[in-house]
Amino acid sequence: MPVNLQPPIADQLLAVEGVRLGTAEAAIRKLNRRDLTLIELAEGSRAAGVFTQNRFCAAPVQVCKSHLATTSPRALVINTGVANAGTGEQGVANAKASCRAVAKELGIAAEAVLPFSTGVILEHLPVDKLVAGLPAAKAALKADGWYEACHGIMTTDTLPKCASRQVSIGRHTVTFTGMSKGAGMIRPNMATMLGYLATDAKIAQPLLDKLVREAADLSFNSITVDGDTSTNDSFILIATGQVGAEIDDEASREFQIVRGEVIALAQWLAQAIVRDGEGATKLMSIAVEGGKDRDECRQIAYAVAHSPLVKTAFFASDPNLGRILAAIGYAGVNDLDVNKLRVWLAADGEEVLVAEQGGRAVSYVEEAGARIMKNAEITIRIDLARGGAEATVWTCDFSYDYVKINADYRS
């Protein structure tokens, strides 16, 4: 059961001027499944992306990076069922062939097409099936196609993830709509976290390039379900430029508004993945502050977030402080003074100091911890008391169902 995550309501998803989306059943791996999504972008659109750091980088990711570096994109093509990863040169050829087919269908250059795949790895993409499905996806293209598209990119997600925001910039109403998929950082064979966020604002390419990195850092790169990183992870930020004047000054109020909206929406989309994490029953925020730099804050937050012992304790609603302290201690920050740091548990408006001076806080009573642990959304706040840097990481707990899902996955 996803943690406080509802399916999107079609009427509440807002069209982004310059973006049309269509889906089709292409039988990539299974019949009767919406497994092909086409996104068409108006001329003049700009995009920027961040991709997996995995050395087994999938073929579509390689092609996507190369195309993004070549020209402005006019279309995205996304298939589920087969990830086209661990497929060598044939995989790259297949990804390029898919782009050529989309280009021909839409009358654009092949380099203006960005390919994405998610599904089983080590299997070749059936390009012929994908190509055969394109006319139906093209025929389905529409401005309010986000609802269908967010279903079209799902694999084993239990819920589609899509949301919109709207904001006034001067006399213009600017829209932001995004969708994501993924239920583990890697969904074993049906791999991959995918995130797409489009706005009709006109944003200069250098700002867009910078913003996609910052937003990814604060959202998709700050979540973890199981510490595994997919071969296909991609996050694409699109600005179609259909509304308002070009935003090209990083210090401008306009850009700060756009920046805030993009980060907030990216965080919503990223957290939705954690809420729908494999077997998740709780959303945990690990907020580390008072660090020397952001890196050490992230290092400690991730050590806590990845600890199977912490995650199983949260599943059991057990305020097991020892496991949290031990994870902080082995995070690898070697000059950390554990006698100075403090740890709080917080939920539902209540915050309790649980650890200080190298041990349990004098004021702490187990009942307070137990009360907090009953909530579905819990924050672990850690003050390192040695600087001004901070970082937050989101994760979910570790349940029987996680093992069940991953042990049964291929059977």
Place this chain on the structure above:
Amino acid sequence: MPVNLQPPIADQLLAVEGVRLGTAEAAIRKLNRRDLTLIELAEGSRAAGVFTQNRFCAAPVQVCKSHLATTSPRALVINTGVANAGTGEQGVANAKASCRAVAKELGIAAEAVLPFSTGVILEHLPVDKLVAGLPAAKAALKADGWYEACHGIMTTDTLPKCASRQVSIGRHTVTFTGMSKGAGMIRPNMATMLGYLATDAKIAQPLLDKLVREAADLSFNSITVDGDTSTNDSFILIATGQVGAEIDDEASREFQIVRGEVIALAQWLAQAIVRDGEGATKLMSIAVEGGKDRDECRQIAYAVAHSPLVKTAFFASDPNLGRILAAIGYAGVNDLDVNKLRVWLAADGEEVLVAEQGGRAVSYVEEAGARIMKNAEITIRIDLARGGAEATVWTCDFSYDYVKINADYRS
């Protein structure tokens, strides 16, 4: 159920000249439980240790390090029930008080006593109970007390872990006996991996200091159950010096024999912990070769060993190559050429090439992988093909029982 691990047979555990062991029920945390172990060493004994890297280093570990640096040890005192970790200055005072009490009982200096604790953390050690138990432990001291002692240091291990080896060096018969405890790298509250290895050989202190590090590196520091590191982990190598002439030349045949025996026994003791890992159904060896250096081999081996996706696949006996390749890919070796590496699965004398050239091996058939995965002990061999370094890490799979044990632990 431990993986291919049998309880020790009392008759097969060999006394080490100069070592006497005794246990008692001290009611440290629970009644009617053998929770106090005393080890007395003959005068002239030498010891060397390696300890947890966790910043929340437990009080006994701090005292132990300090005493080892001060004088040669004459006694070890080990309690279960309370780990005396996360206990601040009072914890250190309690550990020192325990040493003083042992010293008084045995007529030795307090600095010649090494204290060890394992059990719940964030709770203070009841020194009075420990002290009250000492006369009984002293009265029970005997040369063939290893069998009782390996039971005495257990917490939630399902089996005690103790073994002996004997070898001829010149005209002398040298004995090595060791014991260990631990069922996760951290056993949540009942924390800690402890390992003790004693020989009656006479080994010069510099060689002993070096050997304890090498042996730990190749054994206790090459295992993982869940990636968590305890606050109390300790491994102590003791040479009582009762048999033969002093071994002080690293290049000598004598030292090479001792070295081989110590490493082999330490590996047996370390692997016993993995075999008895929480919920373990399989022992996995991840052997990485062809690396530029040992560090990158370990980095990749640990990435595979820590991946919950790989571990759940092994639990399911599923030869899920994609998960192994993905873990290699995200291990953080940034210039790794995934098209050059090869991966094999091996068990029971059979070895199958499963991946090469960035994907599934052409010769690989799923039936062969499935056959290997049915075994209880499986090796994943990875050739990075870029150098001569190698490293092996041992771990176990990830089962429903792991979650059950850790979610239920405190209830």
